[in-house]
Amino acid sequence: xxxxxxxxxxxxxxxxxxxxxxxxxxxxxxxxxxxxxxxxxxxxxxxxxxxxxxxxxxxxxxxxxxxxxxxxxxxxxxxxxxxxxxxxxxxxxxxxxxxxxxxxxxxxxxxxxxxxxxxxxxxxxxxxxxxxxxxxxxxxxxxxxxxxxxxxxxxxxxxxxxxxxxxxxxxxxxxxxxxxxxxxxxxxxxxxxxxxxxxxx
Amino acid sequence: xxxxxxxxxxxxxxxxxxxxxxxxxxxxxxxxxxxxxxxxxxxxxxxxxxxxxxxxxxxxxxxxxxxxxxxxxxxxxxxxxxxxxxxxxxxxxxxxxxxxxxxxxxxxxxxxxxxxxxxxxxxxxxxxxxxxxxxxxxxxxxxxxxxxxxxxxxxxxxxxxxxxxxxxxxxxxxxxxxxxxxxxxxxxxxxxxxxxxxxxx
Numbered sequence: 001x002x003x004x005x006x007x008x009x010x011x012x013x014x015x016x017x018x019x020x021x022x023x024x025x026x027x028x029x030x031x032x033x034x035x036x037x038x039x040x041x042x043x044x045x046x047x048x049x050x051x052x053x054x055x056x057x058x059x060x061x062x063x064x065x066x067x068x069x070x071x072x073x074x075x076x077x078x079x080x081x082x083x084x085x086x087x088x089x090x091x092x093x094x095x096x097x098x099x100x101x102x103x104x105x106x107x108x109x110x111x112x113x114x115x116x117x118x119x120x121x122x123x124x125x126x127x128x129x130x131x132x133x134x135x136x137x138x139x140x141x142x143x144x145x146x147x148x149x150x151x152x153x154x155x156x157x158x159x160x161x162x163x164x165x166x167x168x169x170x171x172x173x174x175x176x177x178x179x180x181x182x183x184x185x186x187x188x189x190x191x192x193x194x195x196x197x198x199x200x201x
Numbered sequence: 202x203x204x205x206x207x208x209x210x211x212x213x214x215x216x217x218x219x220x221x222x223x224x225x226x227x228x229x230x231x232x233x234x235x236x237x238x239x240x241x242x243x244x245x246x247x248x249x250x251x252x253x254x255x256x257x258x259x260x261x262x263x264x265x266x267x268x269x270x271x272x273x274x275x276x277x278x279x280x281x282x283x284x285x286x287x288x289x290x291x292x293x294x295x296x297x298x299x300x301x302x303x304x305x306x307x308x309x310x311x312x313x314x315x316x317x318x319x320x321x322x323x324x325x326x327x328x329x330x331x332x333x334x335x336x337x338x339x340x341x342x343x344x345x346x347x348x349x350x351x352x353x354x355x356x357x358x359x360x361x362x363x364x365x366x367x368x369x370x371x372x373x374x375x376x377x378x379x380x381x382x383x384x385x386x387x388x389x390x391x392x393x394x395x396x397x398x399x400x401x402x
Contacts, residue, residue, distance in 0.1 A: 021293040037327070037330045037331070038326050038327065038329075038330040040330065040333060040334075040337075045337050048338040049334075049338040049340065049341035050299075050300065050303040050304075050307075050334050050337070050338060051337065052303070053332060058292075060289075062289060062292055062293070062296075063296070064292055064295075064296050065296055065299050065300075065303075066299045066303070068269065068295075068299070069292065069295040069296055069299055072295070073292055086277075088261075090262060091263055091265055091270065091274055092263070093257075094265075094269075094270040094273070095263075095265050095266055095270055097265070098251075098266050098267045098269070098270055099250065099251065099266075102251040102253070102266075103251075104348070106251075109310075112327075116327075117324050117327065118324065120322075120399075121321075121322050121323065121324040122322065123319065124319065124320050125239050126238065126317075127312075128237065128239075129239040129241065130238070130240045132241060133250075133251050133252060136241075136246050136250040136251070136252065137250040137251060139250065140250035182251065201238075
């Protein structure tokens with residue numbers, strides 16, 4: 001198995017953390033890539049017309065994207081339990097994944113506003129609106145700490161990767177002070193070997 | 202079942218087309234909402250902290266988002282076949298959904314650039330990069346027309362809703378002239394009663 005890789009992509013990280021939890025990380029080869037929203041990487045596009053990472057190659061020739069599809073494929077292939085198979089547990093885990101991914105989508109748009117867009121074309125209200133999505137999501141988790149159990153599943157992995165990305169790019173938010181229940185959960189979850197691992201080419 | 206609704210949201214439309222295909226559209230009540238990336242709708246946030254539509258309420262009290270989760274829930278609840286259960290068919294349909302959703306994500310960001318952002322803060326390269334994602338995706342479908350079968354599944358529904366949105370917001374792209382194989386497919390697919398239906402509160 002192979003994955004088009006970027007060390008700072010939180011969606012690539014979701015896939016690698018999942019592979020690590022499933023015990024198959026050693027079977028996933030990392031391939032270099034240069035995804036960018038303006039200067040689009042034509043080598044990625046040749047395999048994934050959206051030009052995004054992660055893009056994933058199975059051993060039997062399928063090309064899969066995006067991170068949700070790749071993570072479920074890894075779980076199925078490894079016979080894992082990251083995706084509950086049915087019932088309320090499945091819908092709750094998938095919705096928690098949507099929450100984590102939604103926090104990341106918003107944080108990434110704020111990041112593009114901060115560093116990719118020329119300064120004269122930045123719109124503070126857009127950045128504030130995106131980061132408000134992160135804040136209301138953290139408020140929700142703080143108010144319902146039971147939503148985040150100690151188990152690794154696709155929901156907790158997605159939220160864990162979102163918090164990892166906030167630390168990487170928005171340390172100034174100081175989210176731990178405002179959301180102590182979320183901070184307490186992450187203090188434990190981030191100690192998992194899968195989350196503590198670092199990857200580079 | 203209830204869904205927070207906007208008539209021009211392509212992700213809401215994905216859910217309603219799916220419900221129509223599954224024969225359960227009459228059981229889904231539409232609720233008004235005013236999702237916006239800057240002036241965030243606090244009534245949506247009370248149920249979905251990301252403040253986005255679609256947000257969905259099951260009859261037994263679960264709140265689900267986003268469209269991928271809602272569509273799979275509808276398919277499972279109705280005993281449908283929009284999501285192949287296993288094997289390569291599942292990964293291919295899910296990846297096609299990612300492609301359709303990715304086209305929509307890009308088109309929506311171009312739309313926000315065009316109408317939400319103040320004119321002085323618009324960045325033409327950003328808009329061009331997003332619409333280039335749409336173009337390379339259409340090129341991919343044009344080059345591999347067998348990817349789009351005549352069946353309604355979550356992949357074809359997602360791509361169909363993406364093309365619907367291009368017609369709604371980016372008619373000037375003239376995508377049918379450039380991508381005749383995609384146009385031929387959509388000419389048939391858009392005739393399905395689910396796709397031809399219109400919804401309003």
